[in-house]
Amino acid sequence: MIWFSLLVLIPLAAIIVKASGGGWHTYADTLSNSQTLDAIKLTVGTSLLVTALNMVMGTIIAWVLVRDRFPGKALLDLVIDIPFALPTIVAGLVLLSLYGADSPLGLHFANTRSAVFLAIAFVTLPFVVRTVQPVLEEMETDVEDAAASLGASRAVTFRRVVLPTLVPAIFAGASLSFARGISEYGSLVLLSGNLPHRTEVTSVRVMSYLEGGDTAAAASVATVLLVVALLAIVSLDIIARRVARRDGRNG
Amino acid sequence: MSIEVKNVNKRFGDFVALDDVSVSLPTGQLTALLGPSGGGKSTLLRIIAGLDSADSGSISIEGTEATHLPPQKRNIGFVFQHYAAFKHMSVAKNVAFGLEIRKKPKPEIERKVNELLDLVHLSQFANRLPAQLSGGQRQRMALARALAVEPTVLLLDEPFGALDAKVRKELRDWLRRLHDEVHVTTVFVTHDQEEALEVADEIVVINQGRVEQVGTPDQLYDAPANDFVMSFLGDVTTLGGELIRPHDIEVDVTPGEPGAIEGSVSRVLRIGFEVRLTVLTDVGEVVTVELTRTNARRLGIAEGSRVYLNAVLGATRV
Numbered sequence: 001m002i003w004f005s006l007l008v009l010i011p012l013a014a015i016i017v018k019a020s021g022g023g024w025h026t027y028a029d030t031l032s033n034s035q036t037l038d039a040i041k042l043t044v045g046t047s048l049l050v051t052a053l054n055m056v057m058g059t060i061i062a063w064v065l066v067r068d069r070f071p072g073k074a075l076l077d078l079v080i081d082i083p084f085a086l087p088t089i090v091a092g093l094v095l096l097s098l099y100g101a102d103s104p105l106g107l108h109f110a111n112t113r114s115a116v117f118l119a120i121a122f123v124t125l126p127f128v129v130r131t132v133q134p135v136l137e138e139m140e141t142d143v144e145d146a147a148a149s150l151g152a153s154r155a156v157t158f159r160r161v162v163l164p165t166l167v168p169a170i171f172a173g174a175s176l177s178f179a180r181g182i183s184e185y186g187s188l189v190l191l192s193g194n195l196p197h198r199t200e201v202t203s204v205r206v207m208s209y210l211e212g213g214d215t216a217a218a219a220s221v222a223t224v225l226l227v228v229a230l231l232a233i234v235s236l237d238i239i240a241r242r243v244a245r246r247d248g249r250n251g
Numbered sequence: 252m253s254i255e256v257k258n259v260n261k262r263f264g265d266f267v268a269l270d271d272v273s274v275s276l277p278t279g280q281l282t283a284l285l286g287p288s289g290g291g292k293s294t295l296l297r298i299i300a301g302l303d304s305a306d307s308g309s310i311s312i313e314g315t316e317a318t319h320l321p322p323q324k325r326n327i328g329f330v331f332q333h334y335a336a337f338k339h340m341s342v343a344k345n346v347a348f349g350l351e352i353r354k355k356p357k358p359e360i361e362r363k364v365n366e367l368l369d370l371v372h373l374s375q376f377a378n379r380l381p382a383q384l385s386g387g388q389r390q391r392m393a394l395a396r397a398l399a400v401e402p403t404v405l406l407l408d409e410p411f412g413a414l415d416a417k418v419r420k421e422l423r424d425w426l427r428r429l430h431d432e433v434h435v436t437t438v439f440v441t442h443d444q445e446e447a448l449e450v451a452d453e454i455v456v457i458n459q460g461r462v463e464q465v466g467t468p469d470q471l472y473d474a475p476a477n478d479f480v481m482s483f484l485g486d487v488t489t490l491g492g493e494l495i496r497p498h499d500i501e502v503d504v505t506p507g508e509p510g511a512i513e514g515s516v517s518r519v520l521r522i523g524f525e526v527r528l529t530v531l532t533d534v535g536e537v538v539t540v541e542l543t544r545t546n547a548r549r550l551g552i553a554e555g556s557r558v559y560l561n562a563v564l565g566a567t568r569v
Contacts, residue, residue: 140333140335142333143336143337145302145322145329145331145335146331146335146337146393146396147337147348148302148322148323149300149301149322149323149325149327150348150349150352150396150399151323151349151352151353151400152348152352153323160337161337165338165339
């Protein structure tokens with residue numbers, strides 16, 4: 001508990017204290033700044049989109065990794081973690097060299113919102129895969145056989161038997177993925193170009209407040225991010241419980 | 252015949268799971284597929300269910316050619332060793348699953364589920380989750396779930412294998428009584444010969460991918476077709492170079508009948524009402540003999556006693 005406090009609670013409290021140091025008007029001023037507001041909108045919007053994509057793709061990738069057999073599977077299993085393990089600034093460089101001005105693929109995402117999307121998708125890919133994978137591994141194929149013997153098609157079996165088992169893991173991965181998405185800095189700072197109102201994300205905004213010496217404003221943006229992250233985690237958890245229970249008890 | 256299996260072969264890589272298996276399972280009966288682990292009996296059951304496919308050969312169920320039918324279309328009920336419960340659904344929902352898939356009207360589903368839960372004595376647990384049930388209760392739920400769709404045949408794969416000895420015995424009696432009530436053609440896989448002998452109308456002994464013998468429990472026990480069936484269905488020992496059951500040997504302390512095999516007792520082991528002797532014969536054979544405590548006392552047998560062994564009249568020998 002002391003460890004947890006030192007590591008998490010005290011820094012969090014410090015941010016809130018710092019932000020409230022300037023009183024409510026610091027919040028109001030910072031949040032009514034259209035550049036900041038655009039940054040928050042972009043960050044949260046893109047993160048939500050990426051998270052939704054991850055929930056689908058991550059589940060499919062986990063499925064392939066657990067159920068299918070193909071040469072190079074072990075390698076793929078290893079590679080999945082690279083976006084996560086890579087220092088984010090290195091990830092940024094990778095993305096810049098692939099999709100930047102002199103892209104070998106002929107794809108030019110530099111200074112566009114797609115760059116933000118791409119960078120966030122890149123670094124958050126492993127989360128859902130890694131939460132769903134162990135649940136799939138634990139799940140007995142007997143359960144699917146039982147559903148089949150009772151007359152359920154593969155689609156019905158997936159929807160009514162497999163998916164409800166995976167839902168908690170998918171949503172846990174989604175929370176992690178979303179939280180990581182809204183806080184992303186290193187991987188997108190190079191490719192996105194940080195154009196105000198266009199491709200500037202919240203963490204970059206916080207950075208520029210700090211560079212400008214306005215720590216109170218930086219802290220209040222940080223507090224907003226904190227609240228958004230908390231809200232997201234809590235609501236994802238609630239949705240997960242709802243979905244898991246929908247098919248459950250009688251009634 | 253309800254289930255007709257013809258010339259079925261199945262390999263997993265180099266391993267031959269089923270080697271040209273043909274067997275007919277009668278309608279309305281309780282049949283056991285008995286054999287050691289890895290002998291192919293579960294594979295055969297899964298092929299009948301359509302959960303695995305045969306490399307060659309054919310399956311028909313109640314006269315319907317089923318070889319290439321998917322499990323959904325075979326109208327079978329399947330019970331798994333580890334219950335295969337739908338963990339996120341209540342007991343009632345588990346049982347209702349097959350009926351909901353078939354889009355039966357709600358009142359009918361409810362009536363049928365209640366009826367089945369009654370049959371398996373789980374009515375008071377209808378709203379619990381499977382995790383809140385004991386192993387035996389979970390398996391009864393799985394059985395109700397399989398029976399809900401009114402299957403042509405009910406297939407059980409080591410249904411009591413994961414349960415402890417006492418519950419296993421209870422459930423096995425209960426399965427027998429249930430079958431006498433419901434009369435659905437039932438096939439169950441077991442490696443426990445006692446279970447098969449006690450419950451089944453007919454036993455198919457399967458070993459190393461082949462059918463060794465088919466018959467009633469009495470036929471198999473009294474007239475085993477070969478060494479394997481003889482030794483798999485009960486304890487065996489050798490007397491005069493033949494396989495014989497230890498309780499089919501008569502012990503005497505005086506040389507009575509001619510042809511008796513002479514030896515000395517090397518070990519006496521008492522297990523409840525039963526006394527187990529290890530006898531070393533003069534020709535160097537080690538024979539196990541079982542007799543009742545009363546008999547052993549009457550004969551005054553102890554370690555080192557000289558004894559004369561004879562097969563009893565009508566003993567099963569191979």
